[in-house]
Amino acid sequence: MTVTESPGSAGARSAGPNAQEIMAGDGVAPPATLRVQSQVDMGNSDIPVERYISKGFHDLEVERMWGRVWQVAAREDDLPEVGDTLVYDIADMSFVLVRVPSGEIKAFYNACLHRGTQLRSRSGFTPELRCPFHGWTWNLDGSIKTIPCEWDFAHLDRAELSLPEAKVGSWSGWVFINPDESAGSLEDYLGTFPEHFIWDLSQRYKSLHVSKLIRVNWKACLEAFMESYHVIATHPQILTYLGDANTQYDVFPGTGPGRPGWSRMNTLSGVSSPHLGRPLPPQEVLAAQLASYGVEAPPVPEGETARRVLAETTRAVFDPKPRSVPGEKLSDSEAIDNILYYIFPNFQPWGGMSPINYRFRPNGNDPDSCIMDVMLLSDYQGSEKPPSAKPIHLGFDDDWTEVEELGALAMVFNQDVGNLPRVQRGLRATKKKGVSLGTYQESRIRQIHHELDYWINRP
Numbered sequence: 001m002t003v004t005e006s007p008g009s010a011g012a013r014s015a016g017p018n019a020q021e022i023m024a025g026d027g028v029a030p031p032a033t034l035r036v037q038s039q040v041d042m043g044n045s046d047i048p049v050e051r052y053i054s055k056g057f058h059d060l061e062v063e064r065m066w067g068r069v070w071q072v073a074a075r076e077d078d079l080p081e082v083g084d085t086l087v088y089d090i091a092d093m094s095f096v097l098v099r100v101p102s103g104e105i106k107a108f109y110n111a112c113l114h115r116g117t118q119l120r121s122r123s124g125f126t127p128e129l130r131c132p133f134h135g136w137t138w139n140l141d142g143s144i145k146t147i148p149c150e151w152d153f154a155h156l157d158r159a160e161l162s163l164p165e166a167k168v169g170s171w172s173g174w175v176f177i178n179p180d181e182s183a184g185s186l187e188d189y190l191g192t193f194p195e196h197f198i199w200d201l202s203q204r205y206k207s208l209h210v211s212k213l214i215r216v217n218w219k220a221c222l223e224a225f226m227e228s229y230h231v232i233a234t235h236p237q238i239l240t241y242l243g244d245a246n247t248q249y250d251v252f253p254g255t256g257p258g259r260p261g262w263s264r265m266n267t268l269s270g271v272s273s274p275h276l277g278r279p280l281p282p283q284e285v286l287a288a289q290l291a292s293y294g295v296e297a298p299p300v301p302e303g304e305t306a307r308r309v310l311a312e313t314t315r316a317v318f319d320p321k322p323r324s325v326p327g328e329k330l331s332d333s334e335a336i337d338n339i340l341y342y343i344f345p346n347f348q349p350w351g352g353m354s355p356i357n358y359r360f361r362p363n364g365n366d367p368d369s370c371i372m373d374v375m376l377l378s379d380y381q382g383s384e385k386p387p388s389a390k391p392i393h394l395g396f397d398d399d400w401t402e403v404e405e406l407g408a409l410a411m412v413f414n415q416d417v418g419n420l421p422r423v424q425r426g427l428r429a430t431k432k433k434g435v436s437l438g439t440y441q442e443s444r445i446r447q448i449h450h451e452l453d454y455w456i457n458r459p
């Protein structure tokens with residue numbers, strides 16, 4: 001991959017002003033990072049359909065990729081006290097994260113060193129790690145504590161009976177693990193990402209966690225949240241106030257060994273879609289957008305834009321400025337736009353004021369289904385951080401609207417996720433061998449496959 005010019009890059013774009021041109025007219029200018037553009041030349045080949053449906057490809061992913069990359073397992077706040085545990089499963093691997101007496105978080109392979117039983121089947125507090133089968137017990141720090149009838153195991157060396165560990169790192173309150181003991185640091189893996197993701201998520205608490213089973217390959221699910229190209233067909237009700245085709249897509253190149261593939265998109269709010277042919281009157285745009293939150297629109301003064309009034313109205317809601325937002329003032333873009341970041345392989349935190357974070361994983365070893373986690377990180381007043389929300393589990397056929405706290409988001413998720421079993425069905429039925437991608441609007445999806453190639457081909 002080679003980096004093309006930045007800012008900006010060659011290639012076709014939607015009619016109408018681009019995101020940078022629109023933001024140039026904002027009331028409070030965006031932070032420097034949102035002014036950067038980056039594209040990488042990755043070619044235009046089709047992505048093999050096999051990647052989404054084959055058990056053989058899934059097995060390669062597990063061995064070559066999931067077993068060797070840094071991946072989000074938890075929030076630090078999910079394990080506030082010594083003895084708190086959290087089970088993180090990825091494909092058929094399982095880890096138990098534990099807040100150990102030294103205060104750090106460790107991630108043990110979740111399997112007994114006697115005859116293999118999974119040590120913990122669910123998260124929660126425990127004073128020690130005790131296997132339910134014959135009672136072998138470990139201290140929280142992973143050292144062996146007791147073996148019933150130890151006289152019968154004189155052939156085993158106690159010093160070798162500490163629980164094996166995965167590597168653990170943290171960024172902005174997120175706990176990452178890496179099963180590969182020879183992996184480089186999380187810091188190296190993230191590369192330039194933390195410089196660009198300027199919002200301090202450690203200042204927020206997890207106010208909602210929904211974990212849903214979906215009948216689609218994990219990558220096809222992830223990819224459904226990486227472009228705004230689908231808005232015209234999937235969410236036509238929001239074209240009045242969403243600059244879908246004006247979205248800016250940025251792909252940042254990996255740096256060095258254990259290369260971090262990361263990307264970003266910014267879909268602007270408070271502007272009407274270029275698909276509508278002509279810009280709608282500002283009052284109409286503002287009224288439609290605020291109505292979607294159940295709020296009545298103030299009049300747009302002569303010569304003002306819907307976007308500036310929307311930003312001002314939103315800023316008033318976030319006053320005083322939340323601690324998680326850097327700088328003097330909340331910019332228009334941070335207040336109202338849809339700024340999604342992505343870290344390979346499966347983590348998508350939103351930037352700006354949005355509380356949304358997504359994570360996608362295969363459902364066990366099934367290439368045809370996945371687990372999607374939606375985690376909301378919210379700002380709070382005062383010095384006492386509220387406790388981290390426990391996951392709410394939704395099955396394949398459960399509706400997002402069952403989680404009342406999702407509010408208007410539930411309908412959008414239903415629209416997004418509603419397509420996905422049909423995607424998987426079609427991928428299995430198709431005669432075409434590859435999936436075709438748009439050069440610009442789907443560049444972030446193409447990057448996933450370049451990174452996947454890198455891990456799969458890595459010795």
Ligand code: FES
Nearest residue numbers: 112114115131134
């Ligand atoms: S399998 Fe764990 S104690 Fe026997």
Ligand SMILES: [Fe+2]
Nearest residue numbers: 230234235416
């Ligand atoms: Fe969507």
